[in-house]
Amino acid sequence: MNERLPDRTNGEPALAIVCGAGSLPFALADAAMRRGRRVVLFALRGFADPARVTAYPHHWTWMGQFNRFMRIAATEGCRDIAFIGSVTRPSLWSIRPDWRVLRLMPQIVRLYRGGDDHLQSGIGRLIEQHGFRLLGPKDIAPELTMPLGPLGSCTPGDRDTADIARGLAVLNAMSPHDVGQAVVVADNQVLAVEGPEGTDRAVARVAELRKNGRIRSPSGTGVLVKAAKLGQDHRIDLPTIGPQTVAGAAAAGLAGIAVVAGSTFVAEPQVIAASADRAKLFVVGVEAGGTAP
Amino acid sequence: MNERLPDRTNGEPALAIVCGAGSLPFALADAAMRRGRRVVLFALRGFADPARVTAYPHHWTWMGQFNRFMRIAATEGCRDIAFIGSVTRPSLWSIRPDWRVLRLMPQIVRLYRGGDDHLQSGIGRLIEQHGFRLLGPKDIAPELTMPLGPLGSCTPGDRDTADIARGLAVLNAMSPHDVGQAVVVADNQVLAVEGPEGTDRAVARVAELRKNGRIRSPSGTGVLVKAAKLGQDHRIDLPTIGPQTVAGAAAAGLAGIAVVAGSTFVAEPQVIAASADRAKLFVVGVEAGGTAP
Numbered sequence: 001m002n003e004r005l006p007d008r009t010n011g012e013p014a015l016a017i018v019c020g021a022g023s024l025p026f027a028l029a030d031a032a033m034r035r036g037r038r039v040v041l042f043a044l045r046g047f048a049d050p051a052r053v054t055a056y057p058h059h060w061t062w063m064g065q066f067n068r069f070m071r072i073a074a075t076e077g078c079r080d081i082a083f084i085g086s087v088t089r090p091s092l093w094s095i096r097p098d099w100r101v102l103r104l105m106p107q108i109v110r111l112y113r114g115g116d117d118h119l120q121s122g123i124g125r126l127i128e129q130h131g132f133r134l135l136g137p138k139d140i141a142p143e144l145t146m147p148l149g150p151l152g153s154c155t156p157g158d159r160d161t162a163d164i165a166r167g168l169a170v171l172n173a174m175s176p177h178d179v180g181q182a183v184v185v186a187d188n189q190v191l192a193v194e195g196p197e198g199t200d201r202a203v204a205r206v207a208e209l210r211k212n213g214r215i216r217s218p219s220g221t222g223v224l225v226k227a228a229k230l231g232q233d234h235r236i237d238l239p240t241i242g243p244q245t246v247a248g249a250a251a252a253g254l255a256g257i258a259v260v261a262g263s264t265f266v267a268e269p270q271v272i273a274a275s276a277d278r279a280k281l282f283v284v285g286v287e288a289g290g291t292a293p
Numbered sequence: 294m295n296e297r298l299p300d301r302t303n304g305e306p307a308l309a310i311v312c313g314a315g316s317l318p319f320a321l322a323d324a325a326m327r328r329g330r331r332v333v334l335f336a337l338r339g340f341a342d343p344a345r346v347t348a349y350p351h352h353w354t355w356m357g358q359f360n361r362f363m364r365i366a367a368t369e370g371c372r373d374i375a376f377i378g379s380v381t382r383p384s385l386w387s388i389r390p391d392w393r394v395l396r397l398m399p400q401i402v403r404l405y406r407g408g409d410d411h412l413q414s415g416i417g418r419l420i421e422q423h424g425f426r427l428l429g430p431k432d433i434a435p436e437l438t439m440p441l442g443p444l445g446s447c448t449p450g451d452r453d454t455a456d457i458a459r460g461l462a463v464l465n466a467m468s469p470h471d472v473g474q475a476v477v478v479a480d481n482q483v484l485a486v487e488g489p490e491g492t493d494r495a496v497a498r499v500a501e502l503r504k505n506g507r508i509r510s511p512s513g514t515g516v517l518v519k520a521a522k523l524g525q526d527h528r529i530d531l532p533t534i535g536p537q538t539v540a541g542a543a544a545a546g547l548a549g550i551a552v553v554a555g556s557t558f559v560a561e562p563q564v565i566a567a568s569a570d571r572a573k574l575f576v577v578g579v580e581a582g583g584t585a586p
Contacts, residue, residue: 166470174467176466177459178483179486180483190488192488193472193488195483195498196507197498209489
């Protein structure tokens with residue numbers, strides 16, 4: 001048994017955190033605990049980091065064990081639940097559907113067709129139908145979401161502001177079609193639109209295009225613009241930036257990063273500010289719904 | 294001197310074809326000559342294929358030698374002009390601006406900021422201000438543009454038709470922002486949006502995503518959808534498909550290719566039909582302006 005009994009099972013309802021990969025689940029757990037909240041991690045096998053999970057009350061689980069989750073959550077007194085951390089397409093071996101998931105399969109298959117948003121909002125509904133309350137990072141720890149304005153000491157100039165407006169306009173235009181959360185715009189030209197490959201790879205593409213001389217604008221221009229999709233369930237999939245986002249933007253010769261304030265997850269704002277300053281990039285929280293210049 | 298005198302300099306006004314890389318310039322020249330038109334190639338150094346250029350009346354020229362072009366065009370009796378073939382970002386060595394281009398520089402620099410369409414329509418205007426008539430492949434040889442309906446023997450099914458509609462809707466939504474000419478959609482999910490990297494690389498990205506298990510839909514689903522951008526000058530930059538487009542789509546496990554009929558250049562329709570049949574892909578001309586299902 002690698003399940004550890006939580007410190008207490010009574011009192012304030014605990015927060016169940018279903019953990020995918022990366023450090024975000026622990027940042028969220030720490031923030032919730034700082035606010036006096038009891039947390040129980042449901043660590044997804046094959047995704048959650050075993051070395052870090054052990055520091056928290058936790059239960060290991062396979063993806064798909066919804067009935068088991070419900071049983072343990074009841075014992076633990078969890079009614080609030082949060083999903084966090086990356087879960088790229090799971091291999092068949094990491095999914096062990098139990099009878100409850102099997103019964104829900106027709107519904108899940110319907111959700112699986114269509115884009116990510118469709119899938120996510122459907123999962124949110126499924127969970128709430130089973131008596132849970134789904135919370136997002138913003139509900140649990142608003143200090144982990146991007147503030148309005150710059151994180152470090154660099155700020156966007158006029159050209160960057162125009163690129164940010166163009167980027168937000170492109171993201172808005174694509175939003176009904178459930179495409180990417182991010183675009184790169186330089187000197188008013190769209191250099192990359194994120195697809196299922198994710199933000200880091202879309203930005204790496206810009207680095208390559210620049211190296212191959214396929215981009216007109218010089219190094220030091222261009223902005224990575226990220227925004228949640230329209231109708232995206234902020235409780236399940238909030239756009240995220242981390243130090244690797246800053247490193248990627250620097251490698252692509254961008255001037256900075258703009259994300260929508262309040263709806264972007266920033267686990268370590270001080271770390272980001274420091275790496276942005278080192279790379280001489282701006283990282284700025286902007287209001288959503290920009291229009292093209 | 295590697296300039297050859299044209300066969301005749303009098304009679305019907307000749308067509309000046311400014312040739313970039315690839316085989317399209319020769320397909321266009323052949324089609325114009327089949328229609329009894331005299332052609333004069335202006336072969337761009339560093340781009341046009343020297344081995345093939347010699348078969349036609351031609352003048353080699355550096356990019357940027359607009360005054361020289363005007364002088365020769367007058368001697369040759371060319372008033373109609375067509376630009377064709379790919380010209381990726383020219384190296385500084387392949388541009389030799391003459392005085393007329395230098396005088397136009399402020400105008401050209403203004404055009405250079407902003408997306409491709411902006412640049413192209415500006416170039417079109419510049420040329421016409423100097424007394425030329427700019428023609429597109431469709432004006433010269435409509436048989437080289439995509440017909441409505443399938444080119445080979447495969448046809449899209451219901452799922453493909455929905456993907457095509459979604460693809461056209463995404464392209465329409467992005468069109469005011471001068472982004473790509475192509476998207477890949479599979480099972481209603483947008484897998485790639487073309488940026489400056491071009492169609493072939495965007496499709497190659499889908500092949501890679503599929504290999505890495507980042508795509509939900511199985512191999513054999515998905516459509517590459519291409520359309521001219523709104524306001525794109527069809528005389529300068531028509532979307533193009535060739536045998537390599539079919540090969541790329543096959544490698545990415547797509548079901549087929551859909552392009553807007555009448556505004557896509559297809560140099561060798563028979564060759565495309567044969568390779569599509571071999572790869573069991575459909576290649577279909579559709580009407581523009583689809584809406585999302």
